[in-house]
Each structure stands twice: as C-alpha cells, then as structure tokens.
Amino acid sequence: MTLAVPASAQTAVAAPSVIRAVRAWQLLPQPAGLPPGLPEPVAAAASGPAGPAWAEHRTRFAIELVGDGVSGWQAPVGQTVAQIIADDLAAGLIGHGAAAPRRLAYRKKTGRHRRGPHARQAASAVELACWDLASRASAVSVTALLGGIIRPAVPAYASALGLDPAHAAAPEVAAWITEAGFWGQKWPLTKPLILAGPKAVAKAFDPLREAAGGGRFMVDGLGRCRLDEAMRLLPVLVDLGVVFAEELLPPGSFGWHRLRAAGAGVPLAAGEHAVDEAEQIRLLTGEGVDVWQVDPGWSGGLARSLHTTELAADLGMATFPHGDRLPAALALAGACCRDKIPAIEWHLTLEPLRQQVFSAPVQIEGGQLPVRTNPGLAEVPALLETAAAWEVTGP
Incomplete structure (x- = not known):
C-alpha cells in the first residue's frame, strides 16, 4: 500500500524521507517492579510484570532512520532484533524512500534471516520507522x-x-x-x-x-x-x-x-x-x-x-x-x-x-x-548513550 500523502505534502516527502543512515541507540532497561500510581486493588492483585527478567527488556535499543534533516524512530527493540537489522536490513535501506512501504520488500538484504518471530520483528521495526520518518518529513500524522x-x-x-x-x-x-x-x-x-x-x-x-x-x-x-x-x-x-x-x-x-x-x-x-x-x-x-x-x-x-x-x-x-x-x-x-x-x-x-x-x-x-494528530508515531525516545551503538551509512 502506497502512502496516501496529501498533495500539499508530496514535495516535502520526496527528499527528506530518503534514508541516508541507519543507527541504533541504547536505551535504559525496563524498570523492575510495578509502575507508580497504580490503583490500590490493581497493585495488590499484581504479581509484577516481567521487567528486566526478559532479555529484550534488559538490553533495549531505539532504531533511527536518518533522512535529510529529519529522522524516523522505532523503540524499543531487543538486542537480537537490533542485530538482525544491523546484519540483514540496514545496508539495503540506504537510499530507500520511506514514503513507499511496498518497496521495502525489494530492498537488498545481506543475511539469511527471513522468517520467524525475530526476523519479523526486525522487518516490522524498520517498516514502522519508515512510517515515522515519512510522517515527520511531510508534517502529516501517521493515521x-x-x-x-x-x-x-x-x-x-x-x-x-x-x-x-x-x-x-x-x-x-x-x-x-x-x-x-x-x-x-x-x-x-x-x-x-x-x-x-x-x-x-x-x-x-x-x-x-x-x-x-x-x-x-x-x-x-x-x-x-x-x-x-x-x-x-x-x-x-x-x-x-x-x-x-x-x-x-x-x-x-x-x-x-x-x-x-x-x-x-x-x-x-x-x-x-x-x-x-x-x-x-x-x-x-x-x-x-x-x-x-x-x-x-x-x-x-x-x-x-x-x-x-x-x-x-x-x-x-x-x-x-x-x-x-x-x-x-x-x-x-x-x-x-x-x-x-x-x-x-x-x-x-x-x-x-x-x-x-x-x-x-x-x-x-x-x-x-x-489518536495522535502530530507527526510521528510517538515522541522521540529518550536516549541513554551520547553516541550511537552502531551506524550504517551509504557509500
């Protein structure tokens, strides 16, 4: 499905939403225990969410797709998913126009991960980051x-x-x-x-x-x-x-x-x-x-x-x-x-x-x-590191 970009936004989408680099930023682990402010009976009956007991909650990343003066984001993703993006998908994203999600399937892939939960989470994270980038580049909400x-x-x-x-x-x-x-x-x-x-x-x-x-x-x-x-x-x-x-x-x-x-x-x-x-x-x-x-x-x-x-x-x-x-x-x-x-x-x-x-x-x-009316799927995630964990750029 091609993005239904309003005519007024088509020119804006064309250049800024082309992906120039892919980065991963490490996030803080998900906090242990229950969140603050829960109603008393909810807190009493809760056994507590998994939190950092799950590997994907302990080591988390934000994926950034860098356009011209604007970026698209997806977070959080676990370490395994981030690694699949780095190994298999990132290089093929360079030069991709984020406003064309149907073309994602035809971008070059450099590894063999194609099926299964982690591979699909990686593909999903990239696709969602593309929507986020296209939305921010066009100043139009994702919806x-x-x-x-x-x-x-x-x-x-x-x-x-x-x-x-x-x-x-x-x-x-x-x-x-x-x-x-x-x-x-x-x-x-x-x-x-x-x-x-x-x-x-x-x-x-x-x-x-x-x-x-x-x-x-x-x-x-x-x-x-x-x-x-x-x-x-x-x-x-x-x-x-x-x-x-x-x-x-x-x-x-x-x-x-x-x-x-x-x-x-x-x-x-x-x-x-x-x-x-x-x-x-x-x-x-x-x-x-x-x-x-x-x-x-x-x-x-x-x-x-x-x-x-x-x-x-x-x-x-x-x-x-x-x-x-x-x-x-x-x-x-x-x-x-x-x-x-x-x-x-x-x-x-x-x-x-x-x-x-x-x-x-x-x-x-x-x-x-x-329903969010501002550009992007959500606000930009708060980053842990001052330098990206990894970055893939074009030639």
Missing part, C-alpha cells in the same frame, strides 16, 4: 497517511495479565475497570487454575464477572491449556458470557481446530503470534478464528496490519490490536471505524512501563486513547 483519521479517540480494553484472578482484591479490580470506563477487561487463565479444573476456574472468575457488571469480559489462556483441559473449560466460559477467549491452545495447532469444531459458542481469538504472512492468511481464511488480533510490531508493520484488518472485516471478524506496540496500534485503529477495530489493548501494569521510553507517554482517560 492521516494511512488514509485519514476516522475517529479522534479509540476505546481501550484493560488487560489484567500479570494479575492473579484468584486474589482477594481481584473483584475490586474488576469493578474499578468497569467504573474507569474501559471497553472491557481481559483476565488470564493461570496455570494453577487450569490444573485445578473447571470448578476452580468458575470459582475464581464468577466473582470477577459479577463485579464487572455489564462490562465486557474476556479471558486469555496464553496457550497453556491441553486440548482436554480447554474442552472442559468451554461450558464455564459460556456461562461467563465471554466476548472472546484468547489462545486457549497454540493457534493453528491440531488441538486448536478440534476446539473450534466443538462449536460451544465461545468466540476464539488469535493472531498476535501469527507473524508470517502465510500463517496469517491460513488463520483468517481457514475458519480458524472468530476474532482477529494483530500486532504491528510483530506482523510485518502497519501496511500489513491494515491489510489483515481489512481482510478480517471482509470475513466478518473484528480486530483487536495487541498492545505491544501501542503507538502503532493506535495509529491503525484511528484510521478504522469501530466495527473494524472496536478497541485496543491497554496492559494495566506493563503499558505504563513501556511508555517510559518516550518523553511524552500516551495517556489514557475514561478508557479512551487519543
């Missing part, structure tokens, strides 16, 4: 470049992953989420609850569902269930009236299709881990999912995410973007109507830590996230 701002704000659903649904404070959290105006709430099916069986799941989740009142309710299995465990949970999820159940099993697996065939009236959601194009199309067109989830930072970038969102809509499915790359997901949602993207994910304990990368974090109010 406007995607086709125009359809709505000024997008609802968010609260992801309670990292909270214990069996904790005594969990019902207070469920009530607070509804009162705070979130579109809905999603709770994890923890492994201890899955092992304890359907009655234990019902005992833990029934008070949450009641406390949520009329608010929408979802669950995330994180791919932890065996097929027999997932089958036994279906009646409980029907009783809970879940809007969707996310990844009870690994999507696309034999067990996943058996679960779909059971037809128990529980909408199944997946997509965030479908990183390669063929896998995305198989899930979407093979009657593998009821609800589509996409992450622009994992799926190949914004153009790819918009494509699969439109395809999902044509097939009668709503899309709920995954929250790992919130600024990109928000730009995508701002260009789509509510029927295509009803809401995007806001991780209660992790998102405030992710936002600390940026000088002006995204703020949520009344369960709504404002």
Whole structure:
C-alpha cells in the first residue's frame, strides 16, 4: 500500500524521507517492579510484570532512520532484533524512500534471516520507522497517511495479565475497570487454575464477572491449556458470557481446530503470534478464528496490519490490536471505524512501563486513547548513550 500523502505534502516527502543512515541507540532497561500510581486493588492483585527478567527488556535499543534533516524512530527493540537489522536490513535501506512501504520488500538484504518471530520483528521495526520518518518529513500524522483519521479517540480494553484472578482484591479490580470506563477487561487463565479444573476456574472468575457488571469480559489462556483441559473449560466460559477467549491452545495447532469444531459458542481469538504472512492468511481464511488480533510490531508493520484488518472485516471478524506496540496500534485503529477495530489493548501494569521510553507517554482517560494528530508515531525516545551503538551509512 502506497502512502496516501496529501498533495500539499508530496514535495516535502520526496527528499527528506530518503534514508541516508541507519543507527541504533541504547536505551535504559525496563524498570523492575510495578509502575507508580497504580490503583490500590490493581497493585495488590499484581504479581509484577516481567521487567528486566526478559532479555529484550534488559538490553533495549531505539532504531533511527536518518533522512535529510529529519529522522524516523522505532523503540524499543531487543538486542537480537537490533542485530538482525544491523546484519540483514540496514545496508539495503540506504537510499530507500520511506514514503513507499511496498518497496521495502525489494530492498537488498545481506543475511539469511527471513522468517520467524525475530526476523519479523526486525522487518516490522524498520517498516514502522519508515512510517515515522515519512510522517515527520511531510508534517502529516501517521493515521492521516494511512488514509485519514476516522475517529479522534479509540476505546481501550484493560488487560489484567500479570494479575492473579484468584486474589482477594481481584473483584475490586474488576469493578474499578468497569467504573474507569474501559471497553472491557481481559483476565488470564493461570496455570494453577487450569490444573485445578473447571470448578476452580468458575470459582475464581464468577466473582470477577459479577463485579464487572455489564462490562465486557474476556479471558486469555496464553496457550497453556491441553486440548482436554480447554474442552472442559468451554461450558464455564459460556456461562461467563465471554466476548472472546484468547489462545486457549497454540493457534493453528491440531488441538486448536478440534476446539473450534466443538462449536460451544465461545468466540476464539488469535493472531498476535501469527507473524508470517502465510500463517496469517491460513488463520483468517481457514475458519480458524472468530476474532482477529494483530500486532504491528510483530506482523510485518502497519501496511500489513491494515491489510489483515481489512481482510478480517471482509470475513466478518473484528480486530483487536495487541498492545505491544501501542503507538502503532493506535495509529491503525484511528484510521478504522469501530466495527473494524472496536478497541485496543491497554496492559494495566506493563503499558505504563513501556511508555517510559518516550518523553511524552500516551495517556489514557475514561478508557479512551487519543489518536495522535502530530507527526510521528510517538515522541522521540529518550536516549541513554551520547553516541550511537552502531551506524550504517551509504557509500
């Protein structure tokens, strides 16, 4: 998809958005523990986000695509992803016009990394940085470049992953989420609850569902269930009236299709881990999912995410973007109507830590996230080092 650049901006895009150099800057590690300012019941029920326990959170970089007098950014990326960009993609980006995302696939690659999560994250980071550069060069928001701002704000659903649904404070959290105006709430099916069986799941989740009142309710299995465990949970999820159940099993697996065939009236959601194009199309067109989830930072970038969102809509499915790359997901949602993207994910304990990368974090109010009207996907990240970790330039 070629950027829909307004006529007034076309001249501005032509020269400044040509990439002259690619740089990586090291960022501070993600802080350990919970972010400050959480509501008391949320903090009480939280087990704490992974933080620096994950390698990609300990060693993080910002990728800079340098144009003529303007740069495009994407952050944070982990060390492995940054290395793939340096080894495989950076040299081929020199001379590329960031306003032509469809041409990215034809740029020279100098390594053999083509498929799999890290390769797709690297390709996604480069593509998102190109949108950021084209937006800043044209002084037009990314959502406007995607086709125009359809709505000024997008609802968010609260992801309670990292909270214990069996904790005594969990019902207070469920009530607070509804009162705070979130579109809905999603709770994890923890492994201890899955092992304890359907009655234990019902005992833990029934008070949450009641406390949520009329608010929408979802669950995330994180791919932890065996097929027999997932089958036994279906009646409980029907009783809970879940809007969707996310990844009870690994999507696309034999067990996943058996679960779909059971037809128990529980909408199944997946997509965030479908990183390669063929896998995305198989899930979407093979009657593998009821609800589509996409992450622009994992799926190949914004153009790819918009494509699969439109395809999902044509097939009668709503899309709920995954929250790992919130600024990109928000730009995508701002260009789509509510029927295509009803809401995007806001991780209660992790998102405030992710936002600390940026000088002006995204703020949520009344369960709504404002669509950015300024150029760029987000504010320029705050850098740790005074010199780039590496730089690739043209001849």
